[in-house]
Amino acid sequence: MFNDQSIIETIQQRTSCRNYRDAPIAEALQTRLRDFLAVTPPGPLGNTPRFELIAATIEEREALRGLGTYGFIKNPPGFVVGTLRDSRELEDFGYLMERIVLFATAHDLGTCWLGGTFTKSRFAARIAATPEERIPAILSIGASAERRTLRDTLLRRLAGSDHRKPWAELFFDGSFDRPLEREAAGDFALLLDMVRLGPSASNKQPWRIARAEGGWHFYVQRTRGYIGSDRSAIPLADLQRVDIGIAMCHWDLTAQEQGMAGTWDVNPPYLTPPDDLTEYRASWRPRA
């Protein structure tokens, strides 16, 4: 729960915001965000990527525009920039950045993950990144100018206009030949629904989750031949591991809120992946 709002409601409320109100983020809210970033815990796989808020004052607006998001994002009042040192950290990066997204959403701020459409070098300079630090993705953040109410968003979700893949393509039971039926998922159906509402690079939804051997196993199914929109970008193959971290975040925060205790590890089950694009990443096991 962030800001007295349930995680489930917050996940349902979130959509990518690409059009912001032309005003800085209120000082008090900037402070809350910075305080939140300052106590970022390690990710579920034990890594500690670094996150920083860049927020503009009115005078700074032009400078921020110059940071370069190629015009896809209108009037961004701020950005959260994250760095990691090693590609092993990609899932934890996704998990922790999405935690920031949900914190922001619960404070009525709009966000959009940006994986390709920004100038890395300028953001790196702005947060004084060391040569070892890479920036896989950033967030734009601020009050939304989109006049969508929470009710509109929920209706849109319910109407299925968010273009998510059906359960049968995403979730499996004991084998990748066998889709998981909602009724068979029991209390875990809610966690899977929350994974499904997550953002993903180019909305490819590469998460595949299989139940087996008493645990829940998270796989990435990579998109063949997709390299991303510009040459400076991190390959989509890597951004899709960030997507898995986002799925882990939605799963974990929902589970915690529902009082379903579990732990993460990297210890693959004896399951045959469906194809050579699908790779095991992590498992969640209920705590006995």
Ligand SMILES: Cc1cc2nc3c(=O)[nH]c(=O)nc-3n(C[C@H](O)[C@H](O)[C@H](O)COP(=O)(O)O)c2cc1C
């Ligand atoms: C790792 C990652 C990178 C993304 N990169 C971009 C981007 O460069 N530009 C953009 O407009 N949206 C980007 N998105 C947002 C997705 O397009 C969006 O999450 C997806 O279409 C689903 O829509 P929703 O977030 O409104 O539910 C990115 C999302 C993720 C998770």
